[in-house]
Amino acid sequence: MDVKIDGPLYSGKAKDVLLTDDPEIVAVRFRDDITAGDGEKKDTLEMKGYYNSVISAKIFEVLEEAGVPTQYLELREPGCILARKLEMIPIEVITRNIAAGSIVRRFPFTEGQEFVPPLIQMDYKSDEHGDPMLNDDIILALGIATRDELEEIRRITLQINSVLRDFLKSRGLILPDFKLEFGRDSSGRIRLGDEVSPDTCRLWDMETGEPLDKDIFRRGEEGVVGAYRRVARMILDDEDIERWNVEL
Ligand code: TMP
Ligand code: ASP
Secondary structure: OOOEEEEEEEEOOEEEEEEOOOEEEEEEEEEEEHHHHHHHHOEEEOOHHHHHHHHHHHHHHHHHHOOOEOEEEEEEEOOOOEEOOOOOOOOEEEEEEOOOOHHHHHOOOOOOEEEEEEEEEEEEEHHHHHHOEEHHHHHHHHHOOOOHHHHHHHHHHHHHHHHHHHHHHHHEEEEEEEEEEEEEOOOOOOEEOOOOOOOOEEEEEEEOOOOOOOHHHOOOOOHHHHHHHHHHHHOOOHHHHHOOOOOO
């Protein structure tokens, strides 16, 4: 894709979104910054953005192949993805297959218990308000999304969960939970946006049960980037490493 990257459009906690000379296309730069607890805990970990970008690109390609509408167009180079410009919906859509993290702290669930069917939780994406949990009435009253859009988001989320669980299982990874963000493209169609990476998913090694995701950082432990690199090695095919010229 032959587009020229221009100036910044938006800067988040771990990524920058840049405009291009095509008004429908943005470039997403994955930075090495990592945060937890709504930005309270911060660090910069060399190569974190590099690994997250190739992991996210691979996952978006797997999802597109399964018919999931996403924002992804191509990995321009490790660290930078070209994507369709979306009008983002400020909802963090969290899917839970296994109880871990905040759901265990906030409700009487047991760590490790399976959710069948999976739980879908929606949080308001607003650091200012502390990302409170939403329900349909609050979403409609805030005017964040319509009833039809919510239904479409739920349908796509369950499809993503099923595709992603199977794919990651085939690579030796368990997917306890993950967070997605959606937006509207220029024709109003709902598409998956943002990233899908160890920053936004819990990923456990199937053999050892050890976490290979941001929980390592949340717990203040070492080895975050090593774990992300391992995830990249587990999910990228030799063919991906070659076409993207990835160093793993
Ligand atoms: P939680 O246990 O903290 O609620 O997290 C559930 C999942 O959502 C976990 O995979 C991490 C992800 N997540 C994000 O990607 N961003 C966030 O801001 C939060 C709170 C969770
Ligand atoms: N993503 C949130 C933050 O950056 C919280 C988290 O993932 O733990 O603060």
